[in-house]
Each structure stands twice: as structure tokens, then as C-alpha cells.
Amino acid sequence: MNRPDMSKYKILLMDADNTLLDFTKAEAQALAEVFIKYNVCKEDMLPVVISRFSEINDALWKRLEKNEVTREYIIANRFKDTFEFFGIYYSAEMGIEEDYFNSLSFQYPLIEGAEAVCRALSENYDLYIITNGTKKIQDSRMAGCGLLPYFKGVFISQELGVNKPAKEYFDKVFEAVTKLSGPFDKSEVLVVGDSVSSDIKGAVNAELDGCWYNPAGKALSKSFDELAERSELSGRKLYEISRLEELLAK
Numbered sequence: 001m002n003r004p005d006m007s008k009y010k011i012l013l014m015d016a017d018n019t020l021l022d023f024t025k026a027e028a029q030a031l032a033e034v035f036i037k038y039n040v041c042k043e044d045m046l047p048v049v050i051s052r053f054s055e056i057n058d059a060l061w062k063r064l065e066k067n068e069v070t071r072e073y074i075i076a077n078r079f080k081d082t083f084e085f086f087g088i089y090y091s092a093e094m095g096i097e098e099d100y101f102n103s104l105s106f107q108y109p110l111i112e113g114a115e116a117v118c119r120a121l122s123e124n125y126d127l128y129i130i131t132n133g134t135k136k137i138q139d140s141r142m143a144g145c146g147l148l149p150y151f152k153g154v155f156i157s158q159e160l161g162v163n164k165p166a167k168e169y170f171d172k173v174f175e176a177v178t179k180l181s182g183p184f185d186k187s188e189v190l191v192v193g194d195s196v197s198s199d200i201k202g203a204v205n206a207e208l209d210g211c212w213y214n215p216a217g218k219a220l221s222k223s224f225d226e227l228a229e230r231s232e233l234s235g236r237k238l239y240e241i242s243r244l245e246e247l248l249a250k
């Protein structure tokens with residue numbers, strides 16, 4: 001896989017979590033706060049409980065991408081399922097989900113290099129955030145992380161009423177981008193993100209070039225190969241980078 005030829009693009013649609021913001025770290029910090037507050041476990045067990053929650057939560061968000069569950073379903077079940085797994089009493093009235101929301105809203109560690117890369121990119125491209133998230137949380141995290149000045153717009157799926165990777169999500173993004181950046185050709189747009197199932201699949205569904213941010217060097221999956229094939233059929237291409245700085249190379 002090659003890195004993209006950046007001279008072709010005018011507009012970059014960038015994912016937020018685990019592409020620019022370190023969501024794994026943010027989530028662990030917020031969960032540690034609430035699990036300690038609610039006496040869910042002793043400190044030495046925190047990594048185990050946090051990793052179980054992450055697995056359950058990630059699986060639910062993957063189901064949301066496929067329209068199998070709603071955002072409300074995720075919120076009603078992720079703590080419940082985690083607590084049940086460890087045999088801990090859970091009730092929605094406990095308010096843990098609200099506390100988690102509040103805590104997560106103020107966790108916005110950046111991926112290394114994200115600030116410098118966004119600052120440099122913003123001089124040559126119109127940058128937009130595309131994120132599947134909850135409006136209140138993402139608004140607070142985007143404002144807090146310091147990247148907002150480099151972006152012309154932020155598109156949060158909850159606000160748009162559709163999620164990545166649906167084509168309809170990108171249709172709504174195109175409408176807004178046309179207003180903010182003026183008319184553009186789809187060949188001038190690049191999607192950058194860490195998730196094959198949401199960002200890269202979304203790029204393919206919307207007939208845009210896609211760049212997979214793969215810092216861990218994960219192997220290309222069968223689903224990625226299928227997406228690359230679909231992408232080429234529509235005259236588009238998929239790329240891969242392991243560091244955000246690769247977007248700056250001429």
C-alpha cells in the first residue's frame with residue numbers, strides 16, 4: 001500500500017477518534033474515574049474491567065455502523081453488559097453513564113504529532129472532521145483539544161442523523177462542504193481515518209479516495225481487499241499510512 005499523492009486533493013475529511021485524538025487513552029481515563037467512584041473494582045483490576053468494557057463498547061459501535069442497533073441501545077447496554085460480565089449489580093438509575101459522559105467530555109489527549117500535522121495541512125487544504133459520536137461529548141472534546149482552529153467544519157453523526165459508513169452521511173457532508181468550500185470534484189477529496197469499517201468503507205460508499213491510518217501496522221484484511229476492489233471500480237483509490245506526518249510529504 002502506498003501513501004496518497006497529496007497534490008491531487010483540496011479537501012480532507014478526517015476522522016477524530018484514534019486518528020487525531022487518542023480515544024483509547026481518553027476512554028481509559030474516563031472509565032478509571034467512574035469505576036473508582038462507583039467502587040466497581042480495586043485499582044489493580046482497572047485494566048481488566050476497562051478492557052472488557054472497551055470490547056463490549058467497540059462491538060456495539062460496529063453494530064451501529066451496520067444499523068443493527070441505535071445509539072440509545074449502546075448507551076443503555078454497555079455498562080449493563082460489563083457489570084453483568086463481572087457479576088456486579090447494575091441499574092440505570094445509578095447514573096454511571098451520565099458520569100462517564102461528563103468525564104469523557106473533558107478527556108482529549110491527542111495522537112502524537114496531530115497538532116503540528118493539522119496546522120501544516122490547514123495551510124494547503126480545507127480540513128473537516130467526520131466523526132461517529134455523540135454531539136455533546138464531541139463538541140466539548142473538539143473545543144478542548146485545540147485542533148478546532150484548523151478545521152472549517154465538524155460533522156458529528158448524531159447531529160446529521162446518519163452514521164459513517166453510510167453514503168447518506170457523506171451526502172450530508174458534501175452539502176455542507178459545498179457551502180463552506182465552494183463546488184468541488186469528488187476526486188479532490190480524501191478521507192483519512194483509522195477504521196476500515198467506518199472511514200474506509202465510508203470513502204468507498206461515497207466514491208472518494210480513502211487513506212487508512214494504520215499506526216499499529218495491522219495486516220490488510222479480506223474486507224479491505226474487497227473495498228480496494230470496489231474503490232478501483234468507481235475510479236478511486238485506497239491508500240495506507242502509519243504516521244500522520246506522511247500526509248505532509250509532497
Ligand SMILES: [Mg+2]
Pocket residue numbers: 015016017018019193194195
Ligand atoms: Mg476512528
